Amino acid sequence: MIRIPLGHTGLEISRIGLGCMGMSSAYGDSDPESCLKTLDGALELGVNFFDTADIYGWGANEELIARFLPGRRERVVLATKCGITRGATPLEQGRDTSAAYIRRACEASLRRLGTDVIDLYYLHRLDGVTPLEESLGALADLIAEGKIRAAGLSEVSAATLRRAHGLLPIAAVQNEYSLATRGGETERVIDACREIGATFVPYSPISRGLLTGAYRDSAAFGKGDFRTVLPRFSDEALRANLRLVDAVAAIGARHGASAVQIALAWVLARAPHIAPIPGTRRLDRLQENVAAARVVLSADDLAALEAAVPIDAISGARYPAALDKPLG
Numbered sequence: 001m002i003r004i005p006l007g008h009t010g011l012e013i014s015r016i017g018l019g020c021m022g023m024s025s026a027y028g029d030s031d032p033e034s035c036l037k038t039l040d041g042a043l044e045l046g047v048n049f050f051d052t053a054d055i056y057g058w059g060a061n062e063e064l065i066a067r068f069l070p071g072r073r074e075r076v077v078l079a080t081k082c083g084i085t086r087g088a089t090p091l092e093q094g095r096d097t098s099a100a101y102i103r104r105a106c107e108a109s110l111r112r113l114g115t116d117v118i119d120l121y122y123l124h125r126l127d128g129v130t131p132l133e134e135s136l137g138a139l140a141d142l143i144a145e146g147k148i149r150a151a152g153l154s155e156v157s158a159a160t161l162r163r164a165h166g167l168l169p170i171a172a173v174q175n176e177y178s179l180a181t182r183g184g185e186t187e188r189v190i191d192a193c194r195e196i197g198a199t200f201v202p203y204s205p206i207s208r209g210l211l212t213g214a215y216r217d218s219a220a221f222g223k224g225d226f227r228t229v230l231p232r233f234s235d236e237a238l239r240a241n242l243r244l245v246d247a248v249a250a251i252g253a254r255h256g257a258s259a260v261q262i263a264l265a266w267v268l269a270r271a272p273h274i275a276p277i278p279g280t281r282r283l284d285r286l287q288e289n290v291a292a293a294r295v296v297l298s299a300d301d302l303a304a305l306e307a308a309v310p311i312d313a314i315s316g317a318r319y320p321a322a323l324d325k326p327l328g
């Protein structure tokens with residue numbers, strides 16, 4: 001697995017990381033023991049960039065990672081996040097990026113993770129109230145105290161990124177980006193990352209499984225699966241979207257690659273400073289996803305993909321209206 005620099009940090013991350021959210025939340029039940037095997041398998045496959053957040057399973061995901069870290073901490077680049085607060089339901093989440101909250105959240109994450117330093121600490125969402133100077137000042141203090149190594153931002157615009165980087169070096173931006181969700185390009189955040197030397201980390205790079213083509217029936221999502229409320233997985237939208245994904249699969253067939261591998265290879269082909277973090281609980285799927293790094297797409301393939309899934313061609317918003325906020 002190829003490694004690339006993580007922003008200005010001096011750390012190196014695998015070109016494909018592992019999103020751990022689904023191991024404790026969002027997509028239905030999971031078995032922690034088999035997730036631990038997946039985490040272990042990831043390291044063996046050369047994946048060293050692991051992504052979690054305090055809200056995934058309300059601490060459970062960080063506690064799961066804590067079980068995996070002993071004896072492996074030095075080989076792992078560990079990213080977690082704070083800034084989203086618990087509401088009565090997932091659709092009623094709050095936000096807090098005040099200095100006092102960031103400090104409390106970071107110390108709680110360190111305790112749950114059982115480590116004394118977080119390599120990359122993102123503000124998951126800006127709260128829109130706290131001045132950026134205060135939030136980044138809190139991150140600067142945590143860096144000075146050795147509690148975090150570097151700062152990242154999630155779901156931010158190019159303008160906010162540039163302003164933030166003027167206050168504190170930003171190592172990475174984590175925004176949603178995939179063939180199905182093209183804001184990284186249209187909002188020029190990928191370009192802004194390149195300009196300032198930050199890594200762009202696409203989250204949900206296979207659009208929460210949509211681009212695998214494996215999820216063909218919206219009625220099959222169980223209780224507790226976030227996709228039951230996501231507009232692009234509603235019956236009608238899913239039917240329309242699968243026609244596009246099937247076209248991606250057909251392009252994959254030319255390479256002996258699956259739709260998910262082509263979708264990830266497309267993300268990788270966008271720019272060298274991009275490191276997606278597809279999520280999976282399963283080792284066999286991780287192996288499939290990681291193999292995408294070996295798929296080389298020609299200019300013709302890229303043009304065919306562009307034609308198969310043009311910008312804004314996907315039906316249904318990426319989030320329900322209550323969560324579909326503009327970039328911070």
Ligand SMILES: NC(=O)c1ccc[n+]([C@@H]2O[C@H](COP(=O)([O-])OP(=O)(O)OC[C@H]3O[C@@H](n4cnc5c(N)ncnc54)[C@H](OP(=O)(O)O)[C@@H]3O)[C@@H](O)[C@H]2O)c1
Pocket residue numbers: 018019020021022027051052124154155174175202203204205206207208209210212214260277278279280281282285286288289
């Ligand atoms: N910053 C943010 O606001 C934010 C928001 C969302 C996510 N994230 C991060 O980004 C990571 C990735 O995003 P994501 O998990 O939402 O979406 P994703 O990576 O686009 O898709 C994950 C879904 O696809 C399935 N899947 C993965 N590989 C597959 C394969 N080869 N074949 C069939 N199905 C496959 C997974 O199921 P199985 O587990 O059953 O394989 C899961 O349901 C998360 O884990 C999290 O760390 C960040």
